[in-house]
Amino acid sequence: MAPPLPATASPDATGSGSATPGPAALPAFADLDAAGRAELWAALALRHSPGIGPRTVRRLLAGLGSALAAVQAAAGGGHGWSRAGVRPHMAAPVANGAWRESARQEWDAVRGCRCGILLWTDPRYPARLREISDAPAVLYCRGDASLLANHAVAVVGSRLCSRAGRGVSADIAYSLSAAGVTVVSGLARGIDREAHVAALEGVGSTIGVLGTGIDVVYPPEHADVFERMESTGLLVSEYAPGTLPLPAHFPVRNRIISGLSVGVLVVEAAARSGSLITARLALEQGREVYTVPGPATAQYTCGCRGLIEQGARPVTTAEDMLADLAPVLGMELAALAAPCPSPSGDAAARPAARPAARPVRTPKAAQPAPCPSGTGGSPDEAILALLRDRPGVHVDDICRTLGMGAADVSARLVLLEVKGGVRRLPGMRYERM
Numbered sequence: 001m002a003p004p005l006p007a008t009a010s011p012d013a014t015g016s017g018s019a020t021p022g023p024a025a026l027p028a029f030a031d032l033d034a035a036g037r038a039e040l041w042a043a044l045a046l047r048h049s050p051g052i053g054p055r056t057v058r059r060l061l062a063g064l065g066s067a068l069a070a071v072q073a074a075a076g077g078g079h080g081w082s083r084a085g086v087r088p089h090m091a092a093p094v095a096n097g098a099w100r101e102s103a104r105q106e107w108d109a110v111r112g113c114r115c116g117i118l119l120w121t122d123p124r125y126p127a128r129l130r131e132i133s134d135a136p137a138v139l140y141c142r143g144d145a146s147l148l149a150n151h152a153v154a155v156v157g158s159r160l161c162s163r164a165g166r167g168v169s170a171d172i173a174y175s176l177s178a179a180g181v182t183v184v185s186g187l188a189r190g191i192d193r194e195a196h197v198a199a200l201e202g203v204g205s206t207i208g209v210l211g212t213g214i215d216v217v218y219p220p221e222h223a224d225v226f227e228r229m230e231s232t233g234l235l236v237s238e239y240a241p242g243t244l245p246l247p248a249h250f251p252v253r254n255r256i257i258s259g260l261s262v263g264v265l266v267v268e269a270a271a272r273s274g275s276l277i278t279a280r281l282a283l284e285q286g287r288e289v290y291t292v293p294g295p296a297t298a299q300y301t302c303g304c305r306g307l308i309e310q311g312a313r314p315v316t317t318a319e320d321m322l323a324d325l326a327p328v329l330g331m332e333l334a335a336l337a338a339p340c341p342s343p344s345g346d347a348a349a350r351p352a353a354r355p356a357a358r359p360v361r362t363p364k365a366a367q368p369a370p371c372p373s374g375t376g377g378s379p380d381e382a383i384l385a386l387l388r389d390r391p392g393v394h395v396d397d398i399c400r401t402l403g404m405g406a407a408d409v410s411a412r413l414v415l416l417e418v419k420g421g422v423r424r425l426p427g428m429r430y431e432r433m
Contacts, residue, residue, distance in 0.1 A: 026116025157191025177202025269303030
C-alpha cells in the first residue's frame with residue numbers, strides 16, 4: 001500500500017524542545033515545520049528504499065524538485081519519475097513501504113540528536129554540492145552553517161604523513177583561510193587534522209565531512225578538534241546520528257568533500273590512498289586538482305606523482321592555488337581590494353556594492369582596515385610603497401606597519417601577485433616586482 005503523504009507523511013509531529021533558531025541557523029528537528037518534517041520523512045523514504053542509490057535520488061530531486069514530490073509520484077505508480085529520467089518500475093520499493101522500518105530508526109535518531117538539518121529544498125543547500133551527480137538529499141550539521149556559502153578548497157592527504165607533509169598542509173590551510181577561503185577535509189588523522197587545526201585560525205575557517213554520524217567523534221583522539229569545529233567551524237554528515245565508523249563510509253563521503261570545493265589539494269598520498277579517490281571524484285565533478293610534489297623515491301608521495309602525470313597542477317604554496325583559481329575567487333578577492341570610500345562621503349565616489357556571492361566571514365578582529373593614514377591612496381598603493389622602500393618584508397610586518405588585518409593583506413597580496421605587482425619570496429616574505 002502506498003504511504004500516506006504529507007503533511008501526514010512523517011511519523012509524528014513531536015520532538016525535543018529547541019530554541020528558535022536564528023536567521024542563519026539551520027533548523028533542528030524540533031524547529032522543522034510540517035512541510036520540513038514531511039520533506040525529511042520523504043528524503044528518508046528514498047534513502048532507505050532498496051535498489052535506489054544516491055544518483056537516482058539526485059535525479060529525482062533535480063527533476064521533480066523535492067523528495068516529497070518524488071514519493072508522491074511513486075504512490076501514483078511512478079509514472080512521473082520518467083520526467084526525471086528514472087524508470088517508473090523503480091518506484092515500487094517506495095510505493096510498497098519497504099523503507100519504513102529503517103527510515104523510522106533514522107527519524108528517531110535525528111529527533112534525539114542535537115544537530116541542524118539541511119534539506120535539498122533549503123535555499124542554503126550549497127550550489128556546488130547540488131551540482132554533483134550523487135548529492136545527498138539531507139545533511140546533518142553542527143557548527144557555523146554560514147560556511148556552506150563560502151568558496152572552499154579541499155586539503156586532503158595521508159594519515160601516515162611525514163613531518164614535512166604536516167607542515168606544508170598547515171601552512172597552505174592557514175594561508176587559504178587567512179584569505180577568506182574555507183578549507184574542507186575529512187577529519188582523519190595526519191594531513192586532514194593539520195589542515196583543520198590551521199584553518200581554524202583564519203577567517204575562512206574549516207568544514208569537516210564525517211564518515212560517521214554527526215554525533216560520533218572519530219578518531220577518538222580528535223575530540224579537541226571536534227569541539228573547536230562545533231564552535232567556530234562546521235561538521236557535516238549524511239549518515240544517521242549514531243552511525244559508527246565503518247570502512248565503507250569514508251570513500252563514499254569523499255564525494256561531498258570534493259563537491260563542496262572549487263579545487264582539491266592532495267598533500268601526500270601513497271599509491272592506494274583514499275585521497276586519490278577524492279582527487280578522482282574531483283576530476284569527475286569538474287574541480288581543479290592540485291598536489292604537492294615530494295621526494296622522487298618516497299612511497300608516501302608516489303600517488304601525488306601519479307596525479308601530476310595525469311594533469312594535476314603541482315603547487316607549494318596557497319598563493320599558487322589562489323592565483324590559479326583567481327577566475328573563480330576573483331570576485332570576492334576584488335571586493336576586499338576595492339578602493340577606500342571618498343572622505344567626502346559622496347555616494348558616487350564609493351566603491352560599487354559587492355556582487356551577490358558568498359559573504360566573506362570576517363570576525364571583528366579581522367575586518368578590513370581603513371586606508372592607512374598618510375598614504376594618500378588605496379591600501380594596495382600603501383603595500384606597494386612599503387615594499388618599494390623595504391624589499392623582502394614579512395606579511396606580519398606588513399600588517400603591523402599598515403595597521404591592516406591579516407585576511408585583508410593576504411587577499412590583496414594574492415591579487416597583486418596575479419597582476420605582477422609583487423613577488424612572493426620563501427618564508428612568507430614579499431618584494432615589489
